[in-house]
Structures are given as structure tokens and as C-alpha cells.
Amino acid sequence: MNRKKENYILPDQKLAARRSGKQADIERDMFHLGEDAAMLGQGKKYYIRTYGCQANVRDGETMAGMMELMGYTRTEIPEEGDVLIFNTCAVRAAAEERVLGEIGSLKPWKNAHKGKIIALCGCMAQEEAIVRRVLDSYRQVDLIFGTHNIHRLPDLLHRVSTSGERVVEVLSEEGKIIEDLPVKRxxxxxxxxxxxxxxxxxxxxxxxxxxxxxxxxRQQEDIIREIAELKxxxxxxxxxxxxxxxxYGKDLKIEDGFTKLLEAAAETGIxxxxxxxxxxxxxxxxxxxAMRKYPNIMPSLHLPVQSGNxxxxxxxxxxxxxxSYRKLVDEMKERIPDITFTTDLIVGFPGETDEQFRDTLDLVDYCRFDMAYSFVYSPREGTPAAKMEDSIPLEVKKERLQILNQKLSGHASANNAKYLGQRLKVLCEGRSKKNENMYAGYSEHNKLVNFSGPEGLEGEIVEVEITAVHSFSLDGKAVANPV
Ligand code: SF4
Structure with missing residues (x-):
């Protein structure tokens, strides 16, 4: 069998790579396209599957920008892609297994299409155990690269395409921030x-x-320039x-950096x-x-609490x-009375007792969140909590999650009731997933609103009268266009 050569830079080789000057090379060529690479995607398609948080979504947009600069066009159908990129999340074990399951299911497809490329990137690629597992058991994966070298995608792809080698480039340490990468929003x-x-x-x-x-x-001026461009x-x-x-700004020695940035962003007039x-x-x-002073800073806040104990x-x-968390919420409500809160909650942290879980329920009752991302604790190899003793059975944790979710849903419904009959300003993002004949968008308070209205409202801020309320969304009809 003609096995591919393999070309790896794994995390534990990073310092050696730096000493040998390889890192300097990597940083120097940050993002350049030789003629070959610029032609790489002509007539070809790429598919990106992004998992996890918005940081990953933004990374996916950068990768899409680079792919299109190389001439690739996007497809939403994996089997149509010449390059399939799995932009992964490592926060929960179940999500990792799902990614590996999906990649595993592509093996017959890859065997039938030898020239196609499967790439794994994102947070999973930063985990050495995952990289080794993929290298050993998922030979259909041609390219693995980490979160610190996304800008290297064109060169890495070029290497895979022209050499037929399996390429792994994962840096364990972050480099400098690279500005002006292409982006496809x-x-x-x-x-x-x-x-x-x-x-x-x-x-x-x-x-x-x-x-x-x-x-x-990032430097404040680079951020503000990007916001102005978007506007x-x-x-x-x-x-x-x-x-x-x-x-934000602590590493740049800027005092109160986030507030200053927020104010500068508000001053752009977006x-x-x-x-x-x-x-x-x-x-x-x-x-x-600053949130109180500037009406263009939206009155909703995601403030993860994780536990009430x-x-x-x-x-x-x-x-x-x-x-102190309750006090912070009180202070915010005092200054911005209509502010809405969402949070993150972990149930079943190692050793969590019934009493400690009840403290979380009490805090949820106190804060009356509008929504929460709630999860059963998932041990992550290499973190201190993964070594903590945990005798709580999984069934107990799942039962707690159910109790918590019922409570969260009750508060969300009660909070939403006040919007019935009100007119809200909704940024129309497109067609509703719930009903193709309706639009969907978010209110200033970050409420998902599905609404009816005339053609042509996409991308506009629309005044919507709320006609029905649910736990985690509102229904309505457009009464004015645009605001
Ligand atoms: S603040 Fe804590 S939970 Fe959030 S990313 Fe940092 S380490 Fe993770």
C-alpha cells in the first residue's frame, strides 16, 4: 500500500521548532499566496462545518475568506466539497465524539474520492490526545492545524495538495495577532x-x-477600524x-480598557x-x-455564573x-432597569451535593435569567477538575439538569410575558427556521422574534408588535418598515 508521508509539528515540538527558526518562518510568511496556491481552488468547492462558540464562527469566516481568495467556492453539502474543514470545539466530550463520528462516517466517501481533502482544526486540534487519536485511527484526515495558525491555511492546503503528505501543524503557544486576514462574513x-x-x-x-x-x-484602533468598515x-x-x-487591554497595560473600547465602538455610530x-x-x-450612557450598546448581558454555591x-x-454575583446583578438592574440577563450553568460539578445544587436553584430564582446554557459537567483531560473525586451518579446529575431547566424555562416565560402587545425594534436576520413564511431576528433585549411582514425586510431594523410569547422566543407582526 502506498502510504502517505506524514509531516507533523506537534505541541511538544513547538519549542524545538522555535529554536530551529521554523517558527520565525511561520510568522514571517503569515499569509502569502504564491501563484500555485492562488490557483489551488479554481473550479473547486469548500465546505466548512463550525462547532461551538462565536469565536469559532469568526474563525470560520476568516477561513472562508482565505478559501475564496484561493478561488474555491462554498458549498453547504459536504459530499460536494473538494476540501472539507471541521472547525471544532473542545469544551465538552460529547461534542468531540460527535465530530469524530462525523469524520468517521466520511471514510467510504474519502476512499472513493482520493483527491479530496479533509481538515480538522479548532480547539480539538490543540489537544495532543485528540491529534494522536486522529492520526492513528482516522487516516481519512489529511490536514490538522490549530487555533494559533489559522492564517497558515493556504500554505498548509498547498502542501497537502502538492505533496500528497499528511500535514499536522499545531502550535502550543500563541503567536502575535495577525491583522488584515481576508474574511467572508x-x-x-x-x-x-x-x-x-x-x-x-x-x-x-x-x-x-x-x-x-x-x-x-487587539489594538483598539484595529478594532474600531473593523467596526467602521462593517458599518x-x-x-x-x-x-x-x-x-x-x-x-480587554490588560496585556496592553490599558486601564479600564474594555469600557474605553466600548465607548469608542459606540461613538462609531453603528x-x-x-x-x-x-x-x-x-x-x-x-x-x-457606558451601557447606560450609549443607546447603541444593547441592554442585554451574558454573564456566566456556573454555580450558586x-x-x-x-x-x-x-x-x-x-x-457578589447577586450584588452585581442588582447594581446593573438598578442602573439599567430593563436589562436582560443570560448565563451559563454547570450541574454536577465533582462532588456537588444536593444542598449545593439547591443553592444554584436559589440563585436562579433570584436572578430570573432570560435564558441559560445549562450542562452536566463534562470532565476535560488536562484540567484540574478532571482529577477531582466525583461520586455523584450520572442519573442524579441528569435529574438535576432537568429540574434546573424547568426552573429556567419558567422564569423565561414569566419574563417574556411583559412583551405581549409591545412594539419592539427587531433586526431582521432573514427567514425564520420555525416557519419559512416568517422572518426571524433579535430585539434590543436579545429576544428571538419570529414575525410576519412584507417582502424586503432582511437586514433592516423593523418595528414588530408582539402577538404571542413563549419561553425562549416571541411571535409578532411588522408594523413599520424600517424603523
Ligand atoms: S473565564 Fe474560565 S470558563 Fe471562561 S474561557 Fe476562561 S477559563 Fe474558560
Missing amino acids: TSSCKGYVNIMYGCNKFCTYCIVPYTRGRERS NEGAKEVILLGQNVNA ERIRFYTSHPRDYSITTIE DEILRRMARGYSAG
């Missing part, structure tokens, strides 16, 4: 804008600091992205600004004041107590 009415990369918090359950590296902030291109909304946006994800520990009162929060290394 998934939406013309709203744009994701990275403000920083990585995280320094090291919550004990979380793999992100290991897969995305330490905090690195000029017709976008109505920007979403500022970072694992912990409140830490109609809507949102930001994800906030950390309760770093939240500054000045940020709340102080001992669990301590073992998660979250750096705040349930009491």
Missing part, C-alpha cells in the same frame, strides 16, 4: 469582531486557556468577542453593539455606566461568590 447585517484572544482565568473545569492560549488584545458595508450590529471581554463573554470577576462599574465556585476557581 456569514451575515451582512451583523458582524463578529474579535477584540481579544485567549484566557488567563484557568477555571478548573475549562480547557479553553489550553486550546486558545493566554489573553492577547460602511451596511452592517447594523457588531458583536465584540473575547473569552473574557472585561479583561446601530447596535453586543459583547460576549463577560466575566463577573472583572466586571467594572464603568462598563455598566460558594464552595463549588471556589473549587471552580471562578474568583467570586454567589453573593
Whole structure:
């Protein structure tokens, strides 16, 4: 059998690579297309499947931009693609197994189409155990690259295509931020804008600091320029992205950097600004004041709490107590009375007792969240929590999740009731997934609204009268176009 040669840079080889000057090469050629690479995609198609958070969505947009610069056109049908890119998430084990299942199912297709390329990237590619597993058991994967070298996609693809080698390039340390990569946005009415990369918090359950590296902030002027460009291109909304946006600028030694950035973003005059994800520990009162001062900073906040019990929060290394979280929510509600809150919650952290779980339910009752991403704890190899003793049976954890979700759904319904009969400004993002004859979009308070209206509302901010409310969405009809 004619086995492909393999060409790897694995995380543990990174320092050696740096010493040998390979890293300097990688950084120097950041994004260049020789003539060959620029012709690589002529007449060919690419498919990108993105999993996980908005940071991954934004990475997917960059990769799409690079693919199209190489001449590839996009397809939404995997089997039609000449290059299939799996842009993965490592936050939960179940999601990883799903990705591997999907890649596994492509084996017969790949065997029948030898020239096609399957690539694995994103956070899973930063996990050495996953890389080794894919190399050993998923030979249909031709290319593996990590979160720190997305800009290398054209060169890596060129190498796979021209040499027939299996290529792995995963850097364990983040390099400098690379600006001006091409981008193919998934939406013309709203744009994701990275403000920083990585995280320094090291919550004990979380793999992100290991897969995305330490905090690195983009320069404020680069961010503001990107927002202004989006506005000029017709976008109505920007979403500022970072694992912990409140830490923006700390590495650049900018005091209160996130608030300053938020204010500068608001001054661009873009109609809507949102930001994800906030950390309760770093939240500054000045940020709340900026939200109050600028009407184009939307009055909704995603503020992950994870647990309502102080001992669990301590073992998660979250750096705040349930009491200080409640106080923060109170302060925000006092300043912005109509603010809406969403959160993240983990059920069944190692050793969580019934009583500790009840503390989470109490906090949920207190904060009355509009929505929450709630999950049973998923151990991630290499994190401190994965080594903690855990005697709670899975059935108990699942039962707790059910109880929690019922509570969350009840609060969400009650919160939404007040919108019945109101007129809300909704950014129309396109056709509704629920009903093709309706539109879908988000209100200022980040409520999903499905609504009817005349043709041509896509991309506009529309006034919608709410005619029905549900736990996690609202129904309505357009009464004015556009606002
Ligand atoms: S703040 Fe904690 S949970 Fe969020 S990305 Fe950083 S380590 Fe993970």
C-alpha cells in the first residue's frame, strides 16, 4: 500500500521548532499566496462545518475568506466539497465524539474520492490526545492545524495538495495577532469582531486557556477600524468577542480598557453593539455606566455564573461568590432597569451535593435569567477538575439538569410575558427556521422574534408588535418598515 508521508509539528515540538527558526518562518510568511496556491481552488468547492462558540464562527469566516481568495467556492453539502474543514470545539466530550463520528462516517466517501481533502482544526486540534487519536485511527484526515495558525491555511492546503503528505501543524503557544486576514462574513447585517484572544482565568473545569492560549488584545484602533468598515458595508450590529471581554487591554497595560473600547465602538455610530463573554470577576462599574450612557450598546448581558454555591465556585476557581454575583446583578438592574440577563450553568460539578445544587436553584430564582446554557459537567483531560473525586451518579446529575431547566424555562416565560402587545425594534436576520413564511431576528433585549411582514425586510431594523410569547422566543407582526 502506498502510504502517505506524514509531516507533523506537534505541541511538544513547538519549542524545538522555535529554536530551529521554523517558527520565525511561520510568522514571517503569515499569509502569502504564491501563484500555485492562488490557483489551488479554481473550479473547486469548500465546505466548512463550525462547532461551538462565536469565536469559532469568526474563525470560520476568516477561513472562508482565505478559501475564496484561493478561488474555491462554498458549498453547504459536504459530499460536494473538494476540501472539507471541521472547525471544532473542545469544551465538552460529547461534542468531540460527535465530530469524530462525523469524520468517521466520511471514510467510504474519502476512499472513493482520493483527491479530496479533509481538515480538522479548532480547539480539538490543540489537544495532543485528540491529534494522536486522529492520526492513528482516522487516516481519512489529511490536514490538522490549530487555533494559533489559522492564517497558515493556504500554505498548509498547498502542501497537502502538492505533496500528497499528511500535514499536522499545531502550535502550543500563541503567536502575535495577525491583522488584515481576508474574511467572508456569514451575515451582512451583523458582524463578529474579535477584540481579544485567549484566557488567563484557568477555571478548573475549562480547557479553553489550553486550546486558545493566554489573553492577547487587539489594538483598539484595529478594532474600531473593523467596526467602521462593517458599518460602511451596511452592517447594523457588531458583536465584540473575547473569552473574557472585561479583561480587554490588560496585556496592553490599558486601564479600564474594555469600557474605553466600548465607548469608542459606540461613538462609531453603528446601530447596535453586543459583547460576549463577560466575566463577573472583572466586571467594572464603568462598563455598566457606558451601557447606560450609549443607546447603541444593547441592554442585554451574558454573564456566566456556573454555580450558586460558594464552595463549588471556589473549587471552580471562578474568583467570586454567589453573593457578589447577586450584588452585581442588582447594581446593573438598578442602573439599567430593563436589562436582560443570560448565563451559563454547570450541574454536577465533582462532588456537588444536593444542598449545593439547591443553592444554584436559589440563585436562579433570584436572578430570573432570560435564558441559560445549562450542562452536566463534562470532565476535560488536562484540567484540574478532571482529577477531582466525583461520586455523584450520572442519573442524579441528569435529574438535576432537568429540574434546573424547568426552573429556567419558567422564569423565561414569566419574563417574556411583559412583551405581549409591545412594539419592539427587531433586526431582521432573514427567514425564520420555525416557519419559512416568517422572518426571524433579535430585539434590543436579545429576544428571538419570529414575525410576519412584507417582502424586503432582511437586514433592516423593523418595528414588530408582539402577538404571542413563549419561553425562549416571541411571535409578532411588522408594523413599520424600517424603523
Ligand atoms: S473565564 Fe474560565 S470558563 Fe471562561 S474561557 Fe476562561 S477559563 Fe474558560
